Each structure stands twice: as structure tokens, then as C-alpha cells.
Amino acid sequence: MHDVELARMRTRKLSAAFFYGLVIIATVLSVSILFIIISHIFMNGIGALNLDFFTQIPKPYGEEGGGIAPAIVGTLIMLAVAALIAIPVGVATAIFIVEYGQTKFATAVRFAVELLAELPSIVVGIFIWALVVRSITGYSGLAGSLALAVIMIPIIARSVEEILKLVPDTLREAALALGTPRWKVVLFIVIPTVLPGLLTSIMLAVARAAGETAPLLLTSLGNTFFNFDLRRPMAAMPLQIYSYAISPYDDWHKKAWGATLLLIALVGIISGAVKYFTRRWNHESH
Amino acid sequence: MSLIKSMADIVRPHRETETVAENSQPKIQIRNLNAYYGKQHAIEDINLDIYPGLVTAIIGPSGCGKSTMIRCINRMHEVIKGAYATGEVLVDGENIYAPDADPVRIRRRIGMVFQKPNPFPTKTVYENVIAGLRLNLPKQKKSYYDEVVERSLRSAALWDEVKDKLNAPGTALSGGQQQRLCIARALAIEPEILLLDEPASALDPTATLKIEDLLFSLKEQYTIVLVTHNMQQAARASDMTAFFMAGEDHKGRLVEYGETKEIFINPKDKRTEDYISGRLG
């Protein structure tokens, strides 16, 4: 090699090392963000978790103690109702897109799902307010559930679509070649094959909806008492976190951190549990 | 050429005495069949009669439309997005492309085995075999299923190897076993016709030979169509051979059809000879 080349090699090496350094820095920064946030939430939140926190209703302003039980209950109820609505619609839509996806209509559905999935959640709040709160139920748990369902549907549809696409066509063809009608192929061959993945992605959508605040602000309003009636306003953890966090009360700040920790733990537990069960499932079937 | 001579040598001796079913009634009659993938015209104007009790091999270079051809016989071609076919395929004289023909029923009567073994991964060996029954028929007694499973697996020459593993998942078998399992699965619903698309291409030589033996033993009862890119296999396992080739326009056409012996030893068409001698492909 020429001398010029050798000389140049040194600077090239140097710049390669320099940029490698930048890449490392970017990575370390990005990775550490998660740890920073989670550790703050954990340290600030853990102290708030006691029996009252889980069982009591909130105390009047300025009084210490009490808990956020109505919010925990409300979140669970609204999530359950939302999931009940969103799972069938989302899964059916995904099946339609994947298994019947040859038509213009299916393309339009895909596109609609895509757009709905990226809609800002506050817009979902406005929509449900205008459609449900204003003219049908007033502020209510039902309206909150519907808002969460609207958020879940496209997420479920999209992730289930991805999962269904993983089923090799050879499997569908194997079933079809046995003289099986399409719907049976879908229900008895395709879906059982990917059931664990299907459940995982559905639960992740549920977990994501669990943390939504903005649409609930406009629909479920909040409640200081326990409420199991969908027709009336319902408390929810994200709402409670928001109103407690922006308040000036130290005790509420503590509870807001505690509720945040709980919410993240809930999301973590949902996804962890799903992973655990699907893994067991896989072990059993293989 | 000497190569062809040596090929002829490996044709099984019993083939020599086989009567070719020229005057028996064809089981499948293909008439002016054209198949398309969207705008692409994949095979053009195929006319072919397939006889019961024989193994008919379809050979030809890659992309000539072999798979497309046999998928048209049980209307599996159309399950691919944008794919469609024109023309007629008569099974026992009845056109399966008639407007009121039901593809689901057609496929029930015409079994198919694919290039890559595709047992249902979530089902056991046992359940794989009776999958077709479960999907298509009302629930039966356990003893009936047991009987079907044993009969089908025996027919597929797999019973002895898997009788202790009936509750293992279908994917826990070796490649060759999986392929025979797929054959058993197809046999369980007692089809009249068996289509096999390169069933041995994923298998090692021992497994391949087992499948060939199997075909030999099944052909009395079924009409068998076998796609293969392996000359030796076509020569060994089939009674009739159809040679397909795609032209410059990429449309697959039937070049030559006849008794396997004839095709391999005395091909009439220059292209057939070239292909068999290895000059093409």
C-alpha cells in the first residue's frame, strides 16, 4: 500500500472509533432513561403502598390518609368492559384483513385500522364525549370503557394481523386440501396455531389502554366513591394520578407516585403473566 | 445417449408388464386449462387425461407450471391471491369448474400432499390423522377414530414407527415421517385422487424410497398424480409421465405425455430428450 494510504488509514480509523463512541453514548443514554424513570417511580411510589391505599376511598382535601381503591376498581372495570368490546371486533377485523384480504374493501379496512391506531387519544375522548357523554349517558364508566375500546380495537387488529400473518400458508393449504371450509380453517387451524401469540398481543393492547388518561378526562370524569355502575362516573388510576400530581398536597403527591407504580406494575404483571402462560402453553404443546 | 440408457435401467421391472390404460376410462380429463397469477399467464391450454390405478408423473424445469397444474386439479390454485383458472377439469366426467361446483367438496374428494411436510403443529400425530374427519364430519366414536388412524397410518407405512408416539405433536417426527403423516392425513378422508407435489424433495434418499414404495402400494386404489423434479424418481415410481416446459414467454405448456418408459427411453420431442439428459434445467 502507498504511504499516503497508510497515513490516511490512521485518520479513518480514528474517525471510525470516534463515531463508534457516539453510537455507544447514544445507546447508553437511551437505555439509561428507562432505568432513571423506573427507579424514580419505584423509590417515590413504594412508600405510598399500604393497606389503606388499596382499600380506602380518598379523604377530603387536606386530610391525610385514605386510599385510591375506587380508582383501582374503576380501572379494572373499564378495562374489562373495553376488552370485551374491543377483542371480538379487533380480532375479527384482523381475520378479515389476513384471510379475506384480496378485496379493495379489505385494503380500506387496513388503512382505517392504521389511521385509527395512530389517532391521538385526546381526539378519541372528544369523539366519545360528543357521541356518548353528550347525548346518551352523561359522564359515565360506560363512556370511559367505550373510549378505551376505541383505543384498543386498532391496536388489537394490527398486532393480531401481524400474528396471523406468521401462520404459514402451507398450513392453511393443508387444511383446505382436506376439504375444509374457510371458516373452519381459520377457527380450528389458524387460530389455535398462534393462540399464545394472539393472547399476548391482545393483553398488551389492554395493558396499553390501562394507562390512557386523556380520553377518560372527557368521559369517565372520576369518582370519589366506589362505583360499580357503568352508567355513572367512574374513577380511574390515570385520572387519579393526574389530579393528585398537579395538586399542591404532599400526601397526594405520594399517592400519585404510588398509583403510578401500581399502574406500571399492573401493565408489567399483565404482560408478564401472559408471557408466563403462553410459555407454559408452548411447552405443553411441543 | 448412454445416460438415458442407464435411466431406463432403473425403471422397476414390473413396469414392463403393466398394461397402459389407454382404453380404460380416464378419471381426470383436463381440457383447455389455462391458469393465471394476476396478469401472469402461468400455464396455457393444457389437455391431459389421467387414468385411475396408475401413477402419473409431471416433470419439467423449475417454473414450468407443474405445481400450478396439479393445484388446478383440486381447485387449490384459486386460494392464492389474484390467481384464477379457465377451462375445464372433469373428474368422473363432471366439471369441477362448473359455476355451482363447491371447491370444499372437491377438495374433500381429492387429497393433496405438499412439497414441504405440513402437519398441524398444535395437533398430536393422532389428531393430525383425523383432522379431516373432525373438520368435515359430525363427531364419531373413539373406536372409529382409532380404526381410521391405524388404517391410514398403516397405508402410509408409518404405523410401526409412530404407534407409540400417537400423542406426540405432529412436528415431533422426522421430515420423512412428517411427510408420510401428511399422506396418512390425506388418506384418512379416503379421497379418490391423490395429488403429490414434490413430496420427497425435502427428504433424504431413504425416506424418499419409502414414499415411492408407498405410492406403488397405493396406486391400485387411488388415482395418483406426482409432481417431481427428480428424473430418477419419475422413472422409478410412475406409469405415465407428462413433460411440461415454459416457453420464452414464461407460459408453461405440455410438451409430451405418454408411458413413462417411452418418455424416458424414446422421447419424441427434442426438448424432452434434452431435459432428461440434463442439458436443460
Place this chain on the structure above:
Amino acid sequence: MSLIKSMADIVRPHRETETVAENSQPKIQIRNLNAYYGKQHAIEDINLDIYPGLVTAIIGPSGCGKSTMIRCINRMHEVIKGAYATGEVLVDGENIYAPDADPVRIRRRIGMVFQKPNPFPTKTVYENVIAGLRLNLPKQKKSYYDEVVERSLRSAALWDEVKDKLNAPGTALSGGQQQRLCIARALAIEPEILLLDEPASALDPTATLKIEDLLFSLKEQYTIVLVTHNMQQAARASDMTAFFMAGEDHKGRLVEYGETKEIFINPKDKRTEDYISGRLG
């Protein structure tokens, strides 16, 4: 067998008079080379001497480790995640796997051309040719670049076809032209060794022959290693041939190495004979 005879016939007549470089100094010495993809042991214990001024062909069934082998020669093997190699590769007596060896420099000295033409799509033909210079040298005068471009494209037998298209994107050429452009790109930095991994497999026969002619004209100046799955090509274009094969354990090994003429006409190993006669693969 007659097939082999006919192969021998197509070996170019000038090969007959070529002196095989048994006593010239090898340019590349491969010693106990093993290569791995993660846990998979892809090639095992390879020992091979490659001589300057000759084209050395590497042949063998798919998956036997041909690509892995030549990628070890310029330390491209290790760029795949999880892949690593052990053993020695000496170039001019210097071990490129020594701890202080610099892969960037080694690659700069050993050019490589891949199976699929891979011109840089964002660069023009002109810029594609001098891409290596831009990397390795300080900025030069335009006239210098012009000169290199013309010389390299002429060496790659491409100049006449593209001299009016130097500013078109590299991907605007035909497949064969793109492949020769990649060769020109490799030649522009004046490597000592040229590795080609199935350079003609994506090309039509005419383009293939052009590439083979090109290799013939380049071999005086370079040490050329050519991987090919095309027997005729190996027979036509190479002086030495190494036959690789993978065992049941999927590890690729060197089965036989020698003058191309010998390998094709008088293979010593039964497996070589089987492979060349088409019984394997």
C-alpha cells in the same frame, strides 16, 4: 463415463499447455481453517495453497461451505453476527488472522465480487468505480480519477458499453453490466487477489461468457479464486479446482484439490466423480 468425457471436451484448448504452478510460491496458504456460524461448525480443517497467476475454482454441492471458505480469505466471514473462524490464512506468508492484523487493510488488498451484483444504488457508474479510491486515498485530481475509471472499466471489459453512461446510477445497468461494474470497482483499488463468489449465477449465458473471458485476461496480474456451482464454468475458466463437500454432520471439508483437467477427467475421489457426473447435488 461419457458425461465426463464431454465435459473434458469443453475445457479450453489453451489449458492443455498451461504449466501448473506446483513449484511456484503459493500466494495464499490456508492452514487448519475452521469456520463457525455461532455454534454451527460450517467448514472443518481446511488446508489449501492457492497460486498466483492462476484461476482457482471452488466447487461443491450447495451448503458445502464454498462461500464461507472464500469469505474467510478476506476476513469477510466475521462480519456476520456470531460468525468466527480459527486457524491460519497466510497471504504472502503473513497470517491475516494474527491478533494485530487489520481486517480493513486486508480487505483493501483482497478484492471481492459477490454472487448478486451490488453496485451502490446512490452512486453513479463513475462514482461506483472510484468508491474504493475515495475511501482509501486523499482526494485526487479529477484527471486521475478519470484515468482510473477508464482503465478499470476497460479491464472489466465494460468501457465501451458504459462510457456514455458514466453519470447514470450504478443500478441503471443490466445485470451482467452491473456485475462487471463490481469487478471494475474491485480492480480500481488494484488488489493483489480477487475473490469471486458465483459471479455469474445471476447472469445469462452471454454475460457469463464475457465474465469468463475477463477472468482469463486478468489472471496474469491477479490471484483469482472463483466459487461456482456451474461445472462447465469451472472446467472452462479455471486452472486449479478444489472440490468441497459437507458430510452428514453438515461440516464442509475439502475432498479433492488439483489441476482442473485432472479433477474433471480423472477424479481420484468417488464423491468428486459422482458430483461432477451429476449424481449428487
Place this chain on the structure above:
Amino acid sequence: MKKPWMVLREKLKLGKAADPGRLSVIRDPGDRVFSVIIGSASAFVIVLLSAFVLLLFYDSLESIERFGFSFFSGSDWNPVETELNPISFGALPFIFGTVVTSVGALILATPLALGSALFIVEYAPLWLGKIVSFIIELLVAIPSVAYGIWGLFVLVPFMRSTVEPFLQTLLEPIPMLNMLVEGPPIGQDLLTGSVILAIMILPTILSVSREILKNVPRLQKEGMLALGATKWEVLTGAVLPYARGGIVGGAMLGLARAIGETMAVTMVIGNSTTKISPSLLTPGYTIASAIANQFTEADSSIYFSAIVELGLLLLLVASAFNILAHFLTNYILKGGDARHA
């Protein structure tokens, strides 16, 4: 000889046993029922999307008719009539705040995301890459309000006491740039909004870029390596030019998310419609946080209508960016070359 299919039929005592020949019968009704069910679920999704647009449009009609384009260009958001200020709704400050914070977020997040994606795809061994991308993608699982509370109690004081004063001393002497950091460091401002958004869109940009980078043909990289290029030269010479379109697409998707993000921003941005100024240290407002703050109390019909129009604007802009992102990334992922296809 008995044909095998006849054996089966006899055994099962199926009515049609005697007639194995008929192929054409009435089809399985299950298929029709099934396709109607899943078809209507799909239709529902389309209806839902249309209903969004129609309903929001309907409710913002009053504002659209009254203010027309001045809704986007006006900077007075004044729900109360005074002697000098008539009632008017001009969303420019919200639009400005949204643009500044989301573009700011993009500027902060893209290098981090791209750097991490390069690390994952190009530098790290497989196992490490997997861990790193798993960790960064966990950021998606953190709810918006959790970012909000963290932002409010940790980030805001940190920005106020450390980052912003530091930036001020750093940029003070530089003309033009010093305008960006004028004013008292409050901590609740456009800059902090950008930072929190950057964290939130980091995983989005990361996962898109990672997929794109993985899809850069190995041949392209190896072609460069074989010429004796260093890793970095391969990245700049072969990888990034190829992946550029897709990475921009990922950034667009991040932008779409940043634009619609509500709670976390609301909690740290200061919620102020005060004058548009070049300083990033002024408190601001985004479209989404304006809706969150004002929706429940827009007590006159024109006020309400104006708020809904903000929602409509958000919907349209987010969708537009989403479509753009989709186009750019799919182009790459489906194998099209952004330049020569």
C-alpha cells in the same frame, strides 16, 4: 372392487353415500355466516373512522364558518369580550407550541434512536442487541401520565436548576442562538415539553429505524467492506443512504405521535398562550394540551366549537404524518428502492 370413498360413506351412513359423483351441492352456510360476521366488524372500523371525521367536523362547523382560515393564523385565543379584545379564537400559539415541541423532540430523539438502532443492528452481538432494544422499547409501556408525573417532579426541577441555566451560559455569547434561551428558566416550558416528548417517541423511531437498518441488503454493506471500508464508512456510505427514506418515515411516525401526545406534555409545558417568542424557555401550549385543559369547560357554543376544531386539526395532521410515514417506510421494507424504483 369397492372404492374406498364408498366404504367411508357406508360406515358413516351418510345419505349421499349412493351418489359419490355429485360435486355441485349447496355450499357450507358457515362460510357465509362467518364472512358476514367478520366483514361487519371490519365495516365497523371504517364506520368508526368516518364517524370520527364527520362528528368532529360537524361540531367544529360553527368555528370553521366564523373564523375560516384565521383560526390557523390568528394568535388571539380570547373567549371573553373586552373593550379592546373581541371574542376570537386563533390557534396559532397552540400550533406554534405543537410544532416547536414536536420538532424539538424529533431533533433530540432521532440521533439517540438512530445511534441505538445502529448499535443494535450493526455493532452489538445478537444477544446484546436484543436486550438493548427490549429495554428501550419498554419505554412504550410506560403510560403517558407516568411520564407526566416524572416530568413534573423530576425533570422540571432539573431543567430549571441545572440544564436551562447551563444552556444559557453556553449560548449567551452566540448571537442568534442566544435568543433560544432568553428569559427566566422556569422549567415548565417548550424545552421541557420537547425533552419529555423526545423520550416518549424514542422507542417509536428506534423500532422503525432498526427494522429499516436490518433490511439494508447485506450485499450493500459487504460491497463496501470488501473495498476496505471501515465500519463507519460502511454506515455512512452504504447503509444510511439506503435507509434514509425509511428512517425519515420512522421520524414522521414519531412526529405524528408527538403531535398527539397529551397528558405528559400538559403536565410540563406550562399551559400558556402567551406571545410567540423564539425562546424555548417560554411556557407554551400544544393543541392537545389546550384541548385537555379547556374541553370540559368550553361554556359557549363557539368556544366549544373552536376546541373541537382543534381536535379535528389534530386528527388530520396526525393522520397526514402517519400516512407519510407509512409510505416512506413501506417503500423500503417492501423492497422498493426509494430512488430508483
Place this chain on the structure above:
Amino acid sequence: IPGSGLIKGAQAGEAKNLTGAGATFPAVLYSKWFSEYNKLTGVQVNYQSIGSGGGIKSISDMTVDFGATDGPMTDEQLAAAKGGEIVHIPAAMGAVVPTYNIPELAKVKDSLKFTPETLAGIYLGEIVKWNDDKLVADNPVLKNVNKYIVVARRSDGSGTTNIWTSYLAAVSESWAKKVGAGNSVQWPVGLGGKGNEGVAGVVKQTPYSIGYVELAYANQNKLAVGQVKNKAGKFITPNMKTASLAAQGVTLPEDMRVKLVNSDNTEAFPIVGFTWLLAYTNQTDPSKALALTRMLWWATHDGQQYCEALDYAPLPVDAIKKSEVLIKKIQVNGKQALPESISK
């Protein structure tokens, strides 16, 4: 208070749940009330403090059973309400106070003194530093506080804002012209906080800030509270007494929609207002109407005892009398909703 003690325990036929939403200004009091009221009657009154604007909008849209505001509804708003006539039932009075967070003054006992000019100046963005001459003139301690003022105000529609801006409009001509008074105004400066809680939160978290909140929020959080110069020229410390004085001598209209700012009373704190509960006179659900009227009665009578401890000013007797008339106007199916046993 006459009329107290009439509600003791649950009543047959009464709804067990009521939903209300609105003002944050009285939320401290209301949350105490409804907690006590629940213990007393078993009725769950879910009150969400979303701001007076929200209260007005929610009652107008009939998305809640009752609303709450501390900026009275305008005639237009009353006319636009979906469910017919709305009555303003006064619930309590309170002072809106300037509260600030200046670390240097944490140890200083005396509170800062504000004049109409300085308050308007700060909120108009004309006074930007704590050591501004105008501020220092009344507060020498500020001489060395060379810091920018971080102004906090409401981001949502607010009755507190209404009281605050009504006061500024009354005392500052340029405020009246530029900004005006109302539940939501176009603020020249400031960080927005949602609700009284939010503004108090901002002040608490942000050094060198100033905000305005109902007195209870400042006191419960130990925030520094400023004195304000009243019409008579006296600096008045806000508390229950000085707030009560603001209503003295004011003739209350029948519908109780009245503003109390900038009182003529020489000892009164100048920034004071009523806070109201909003209800339709035409109720459709008898059980809800019963629960609502009983709750309103209890609040305006028994509930007043909780005011003092929470720094609100109880209603003047005259206001209670007027509220009784208004509560009795609430009807269901053409009949008075409040049981006769109470209204006697």
C-alpha cells in the same frame, strides 16, 4: 342556623348517588361536606372539581346532576342551558388571595403587601421582577430579590379567575380594556395550572412564583399569602372575617347572582366571592330530585358549620333565606321536590 338538623339519616325513595362537577374554589369544603353527608345519609355525592367553566358546561349539557361555579352564569348561558331554568344556590363565600413562593422570604413572618396597581402590573406582564420599584415601595424586603416573577394562573375556565379578573377589572382600567373579566380570559403572561389545586401546585413547586387561589388552598399547603390594599386604602390580611365583611351591606338579588369584589367596607378583603351550586328547577327523576334538594338544604344550613375550619366564610343569614326560596323552586312533575317536612 335555623333550619339545621332537619336532615338526619336516609330518606325512603331517595337516590343513593348524585353526580356533580364544577368549581375547584369550594372543592376543599365540598369534599368535606360530601364525606360527612355520606356518613349521615348514605347518599354518595360524587363531586369532581373540574373548574367553574366545566361546571357550567356540564349542567348546561345535562351530563351531571348538579353543577358548581363561582363565576355566575351569564344570561346567555342560562338561556342556552338544555334543561330549562337553572338556579344559583349560594354555598359559601371565600377569598381569592395572592400567594407566592420566594425562597428568600421563607423565614420572614410578615407577608407581602400588594396594591391594585402591583397586582394588575404583575398580571399584565408589566412588572416582571420581584425587586421592581413599585413592589419594593410597599415591601422593602424585596429589595434584594433580583428575580423574575413567575406568574401562575388558571389554564381552565374558572370562577376563581372570574373573581380575580373582576377585581382587576374593577381596579385597573387597562386591565378592563385589555383583558376583561370572565371565567377564561386571554392572559398576557403566566404558567397555567388546572384548578385551584393546579395553581397552588405550580406556586408550591416553582420558586419566585405568584398565583391566586382560594384561601383554603394556600392555608392548607402553608403557602405564603399576601395582603391586598382595599378600596379604603388599607392593607387587609385575608381570612374568614375579612372575607365575610365583603358581603355586609350588599343587597342580595333574588337570583343571588352577585359579585362582591372591591367592597366599600373599610375592613373587608377586596377579592371575595360567592360560590354557587347549580341545579335545574325542572327535575325529571323524583328520586334524584329528592336527594338533590335534601343535599342542597343540608349544605346551605348544616353544612355552614364546616366553613370556618376550612377558611371559607359562611353564608350571611340573608343569603340562606334566599337560598331556601331557590331550593323550593326545584320541582319534579310540577310539584316541589323538597319534602314538606323540611321546607316548613
